[in-house]
Amino acid sequence: MNQPLFLGIIGNPIGHSLSPLIHNRWLGKTGRGGIYLPFKIPPARLKAFVRKARRQKMDGFNVTIPHKETILPLMNSVSREAKAIGAVNTVIRKGKNLTGENTDWQGYLAAYHSRFKKPLAGKTVVVLGAGGSSRAILYALCREKVGLVIVANRTVAKAEKLVGAFNPLFPKIPKKALPLKLSLLKPFLKRCDLLINTTSVGLNATRFHPSPIPLLSRKAIVSDLVYNPLLTPLLKEARKRGHPILPGLPMLIYQAAFSFRLWCKT
Ligand code: ATR
Numbered sequence: 001m002n003q004p005l006f007l008g009i010i011g012n013p014i015g016h017s018l019s020p021l022i023h024n025r026w027l028g029k030t031g032r033g034g035i036y037l038p039f040k041i042p043p044a045r046l047k048a049f050v051r052k053a054r055r056q057k058m059d060g061f062n063v064t065i066p067h068k069e070t071i072l073p074l075m076n077s078v079s080r081e082a083k084a085i086g087a088v089n090t091v092i093r094k095g096k097n098l099t100g101e102n103t104d105w106q107g108y109l110a111a112y113h114s115r116f117k118k119p120l121a122g123k124t125v126v127v128l129g130a131g132g133s134s135r136a137i138l139y140a141l142c143r144e145k146v147g148l149v150i151v152a153n154r155t156v157a158k159a160e161k162l163v164g165a166f167n168p169l170f171p172k173i174p175k176k177a178l179p180l181k182l183s184l185l186k187p188f189l190k191r192c193d194l195l196i197n198t199t200s201v202g203l204n205a206t207r208f209h210p211s212p213i214p215l216l217s218r219k220a221i222v223s224d225l226v227y228n229p230l231l232t233p234l235l236k237e238a239r240k241r242g243h244p245i246l247p248g249l250p251m252l253i254y255q256a257a258f259s260f261r262l263w264c265k266t
Pocket of ligand 1: 065128129130131132133134153154155158180198199200201
């Protein structure tokens with residue numbers, strides 16, 4: 001018989017996370033049983049937490065801001081995907097070994113494909129932001145063999161670094177880094193098939209000034225990783241103008257499902 005699972009999530013802050021709600025429900029609904037707890041862990045306590053997770057035989061845990069990158073060297077092994085993305089969002093324990101995985105990129109693709117039938121291969125995509133979430137999105141897009149991806153960031157050096165890091169991994173996928181300036185983005189927004197916001201703009205109803213939406217062609221899909229509010233000002237504006245939209249919540253739920261599946265295999 002399967003043992004109940006001891007799971008959790010670490011981050012700082014962690015109070016806002018929906019993951020305990022999602023996973024505790026699945027633990028109950030699937031009959032697997034167990035518990036998923038939130039742990040507020042400041043950076044200085046990360047190493048100690050990882051040691052304790054091994055000792056106390058946690059079956060696994062999720063990792064969120066600010067630990068996704070810094071936890072990599074504390075793992076016994078890291079999946080090919082998490083290594084390429086440079087971030088771990090899921091840890092699985094087998095015996096004394098902790099493996100770092102990344103399910104964010106799969107979560108995005110599952111959310112996209114559950115909503116849209118159009119394949120991403122060959123498409124032009126504009127990604128706003130070059131932080132941790134952007135890395136997972138860029139990986140997902142490259143795996144799908146998009147035709148061109150533009151990474152636009154307020155700090156252009158970060159976009160350049162990200163594109164530079166992905167060039168050797170996916171040399172055949174054309175990529176371009178740009179500052180987050182609409183005058184420079186205009187020609188790409190005009191022809192893009194998909195616009196993805198990975199920045200924190202939209203959180204608590206903050207918005208882009210000026211908005212990129214009026215520069216898009218009507219057929220472009222608009223996607224936002226922010227899920228609080230469920231419909232960000234960017235998505236509301238896009239919907240009003242007739243664009244198909246993809247909110248952030250489905251990605252959150254799919255990445256959780258991929259993590260849950262990994263833990264259930266233990
Ligand atoms: P995450 O892991 O969620 O991606 P992150 O790594 O802190 O978080 O990245 C946050 C992203 O949001 C960055 O691309 C950041 O731009 P900078 O690199 O220039 O800081 C972007 N961001 C945050 N606030 C922003 C704002 N007001 N306008 C535009 N971009 C913003």
